[in-house]
Amino acid sequence: MSREDLAPGPETATETTDADRFTNARAIRSTALFEDYTELIADLTEEFGEARITDIARRLGVTHPTANKAVLRLKREGLAISRPYRGVFLTEAGAAMAREVKARHRLVVRLLIAVGVPPEAAEMDAEGIEHYVSETTLKAFEAYLDGRG
Amino acid sequence: MSREDLAPGPETATETTDADRFTNARAIRSTALFEDYTELIADLTEEFGEARITDIARRLGVTHPTANKAVLRLKREGLAISRPYRGVFLTEAGAAMAREVKARHRLVVRLLIAVGVPPEAAEMDAEGIEHYVSETTLKAFEAYLDGRG
DNA sequence: ACAGAAATGTAGCCGATGCTATATTTCAAA
DNA sequence: TTTGAAATATAGCATCGGCTACATTTCTGT
Ligand SMILES: [Mn+2]
Ligand SMILES: [Mn+2]
Ligand SMILES: [Mn+2]
Ligand SMILES: [Mn+2]
Secondary structure (H helix, E strand, O other): OOHHHOOOOOOOOOOOOHHHHHHHHHHHHHHHHHHHHHHHHHHHHHHHOOEOHHHHHHHHOOOHHHHHHHHHHHHHOOOEEEOOOOOEEEOHHHHHHHHHHHHHHHHHHHHHHHOOOOHHHHHHHHHHHHHHOOHHHHHHHHHHHHOOO | OOHHHOOOOOOOOOOOOHHHHHHHHHHHHHHHHHHHHHHHHHHHHHHHOOEOHHHHHHHHOOOHHHHHHHHHHHHHOOOEEEOOOOOEEEOHHHHHHHHHHHHHHHHHHHHHHHOOOOHHHHHHHHHHHHHHOOHHHHHHHHHHHHOOO
């Protein structure tokens, strides 16, 4: 008797397994860093006209070699461009990601605050939560926030 | 003129910086895997009396060498114990983490559903979100859920 | 009791993401 | 214009968390 035989339940065609959920979370984890970088580069570009490696590193709380290496990956993925010893800029794809992430970030913060989370904690937790909020959940957040003025 | 001089604002003694938030998220990211493992090992132990590597791997959607290596790290951190070719068991510390994580998991799912997220999406997203919900936010979720019966 | 199947373990590869230490380049002050 | 400081780049190290391939041990059916 194998374990799959235990507690079979009346499962139909499609069913979300534990593995599906964990696999989904792993996939998201691998893109979360890019999301944070693009969002940050967009912010810095708006503030200063460009995103310098030093500023990226300081805002993220990492050393500049770490930021530099991450930017190399961003460039490799077509999300950013830069010339040696100069600022980093987003490509259209990178800018699109930044817009999408920023919208998600703000919505998550708003939702958290709406259900009673103190703003400081909302901002703190949102930095991690934002990456795991699906399109479906995002819509639900919007609907919830709309339905209260 | 350095950039710290720009937009200084009337900041007082303690202020949460962007770096603080990202550093917090990175710290959590490094413990999230342990949280999933301990929660899962607790589940399997309850269901089957022990947690076998094969079952852990299948539920997580990874290969068994991956699960095996993770369990080695769990043991190194004092969260689990096991003998060769035998099941994995949580230490008291591991069991405590499992209880804490499971409570957080359930509360996040309940909150998401309460604000209108479809149960399927709530379960999916919670697998990632759960790790980033602070104690403060957790309390707020509880208060919110209490105040609606 | 044994053989084959299943489970577990180990070796070794890879990329991501952090770090320190050390070049190299650019910027800014004298 | 020079030169020291700041910024950037690169080299090299470590750990984590995935994988495949292969070895070993345990379990199971005959
Ligand atoms: Mn983030
Ligand atoms: Mn963000
Ligand atoms: Mn999880
Ligand atoms: Mn969970």
